[in-house]
Amino acid sequence: MAKRRKLVAPTPDDLTRFEEEFRRETITRPMGGAPIAQVAAESAGAYDPRPPQDRERAAKDRSDADKFRDMSGRGLVMLEIPLDEIDADALVRDRVVLDTEEMNELQMSISTNGLRLPIEVYPLNDDRRGFRYGLLSGYRRFRAVQALREISAKAEHATIRAVLRDPSEMGGTFAAMIEENEIRANLSHFERGRIAVIASQQGAFVTVETAVDGLFPMASKGKRSKIRSFALIFEELGDMLHFPEQLRERDGLKLAAALRAGAEAQLREALARRVPQTATDEAEMIVRALSQLDPVTADPSKGGRPKKTLPPKADPNANVRETRILASGVNLKSIAQTDGWSIQLQGARINAEQIDHIMQQLSDLLDQS
Known part of the structure; x- marks a missing residue:
């Protein structure tokens, strides 16, 4: 008969030892479903039940939307905006007057052929009048x-x-507005000076001088100097002139020089005597007012155009006594003048060293005599 084994209940120490061995031998697996379930889930998520044509159209729409957002952000999208949503006077314009004949021609062109070149606008934030764009x-x-x-x-x-x-990317609203007019249509010096003063008054620039430099960076130094002169005229006499946009450059520069010399009161008094009927009439008033002022002395500190050095005048009594053409090709002349003699040497082979040598020889010869 087989011997029966005696079963003994494990002690607490045995239970602890069994638990530790079980943990060491058991492989820790990540939480989640079985591998085949994960593959099935991924396949189901990637599956698009739409027909191929619809999937292709959706992909193209996403691509077009990305392109549109990119072009819109770079200002390359043309909008169709109601006229009533645009404030044409959001900025003080640099142009003072609009030529009636030119405007009629432009209207006929737009009516016949449509608007070929779009305008440029910038967004207005919280405009009380209801305008969305400036x-x-x-x-x-x-x-x-x-x-x-x-x-x-x-x-x-x-x-x-x-x-x-976005005006901030174009150097500011004033600079962007002026840039177009400088390229597409001629502005008078007075119109340029006027907008420079207004830009500085509205805080876009610290001074009129910096406004001229910032608004007209491509202009030459001489042109910017003229614009500053007409800016001074706008500041001092802008309210007295009736046809300022037709002010001649020469008269304008004389006016600016007189204003710098302190003649503002006399000029204002002369221009206030009567109201001119035409630009020619006003130009005559300006010339008359300038003629009554003391001559303005040029200020050397203001610089100006350099003086031309004129060649010395020829002596009318000069007489060429002898001309010799040497074998080396040098042309040698002796000339009798009113106040003495001169010897002239011409030729490509003459250099400074030879001239020094000739001068020394002449000096030695004359010292001996």
């Missing part, structure tokens, strides 16, 4: 379309094509 460039085009809307009342003239710009 006009940056294209003032004449905007006014032309606005006039066409009033004349024809067509729906196509109720909106205008525009490009949204």
